[in-house]
Amino acid sequence: MESRIERIKKQLHSQSYKLTPQREATVRVLLEHEEDHLSAEDVYLLVKEKSPEIGLATVYRTLELLTELKIVDKINFGDGVSRYDLRTEGAAHFHHHLVCMECGAVDEIQEDLLGDVEKIVERDWHFIIKDHRLTFHGICHRCVHKNEDKSDDQ
Template sequence: MEERIDRIRQQLHTHSYKLTPQREATLRVLLEHEEDHLSAEDVYLLVKEKSPEIGLATVYRTLELMSELHILHKINFGDGVARYEFRNENAEHHHHHLICVMCGAVDEIHDDLLGEVEQSVSDKFHFHILDHRLSFHGVCHRCIDKVDINDITNVKTNIPS
């Protein structure tokens, strides 16, 4: 974690920002819960446990700054809630998500399965693609035994449009 904090400190310095104690506390919470796709409110509640003096507005400003500097991805799974996750420093593209419409779990796919599709879109539309994101909505392995597959159409109504 300390190496990651040091790299972020350098990224901030490059853009003439400092890693303030409030920013560091926010980043540490995100690092500790890296697999959880936390909302700003989730981050705030966890930061407040460790640093009660930090306000919600400070957490929001920190998350927005980290998104603008491409340290974090700001993502929305169709439910109107922005969530944050660290960008993979070594990945060419953002990873993809499996979103369970039953329990709300979000699992990640780290394989880039869209190389050919991306090339086809780029060629056909003469469009230089910088990144892509893909989300699959369905029933996760944890819930699949709890739902009658014959009644899966009822589950589809929970999929955000």
């Protein structure tokens, strides 16, 4: 984790920002809960556990700065809540998500599935793509198995 924090610190410095203690506390929470797709409020509550002096407004400003610098991505899965996801280091694009409509679980696909689609869009629509996001909404494998088990019991 320390090497990742050091790289984020360098990213901030390259844009003339410092990794203040408040920003570091926020980054640490995001790293510790990387799979969780936390909302700003979730991040704040976790930051507050370790650093009670840090306020909600500071966490919001930090998340917005990290989003602006493309260190984190701000995402919405259709539930009206913005969530924050650390961008995979060295990734050319944002990773994809699978959102379960039954249990709400969010799984990630790290593999970029849209390379060919991007080429077609750029060629046919003369549109220069800078990034993309793909979210699939459906039923996760856990819920599918749970539903299969219920139907077997009947």
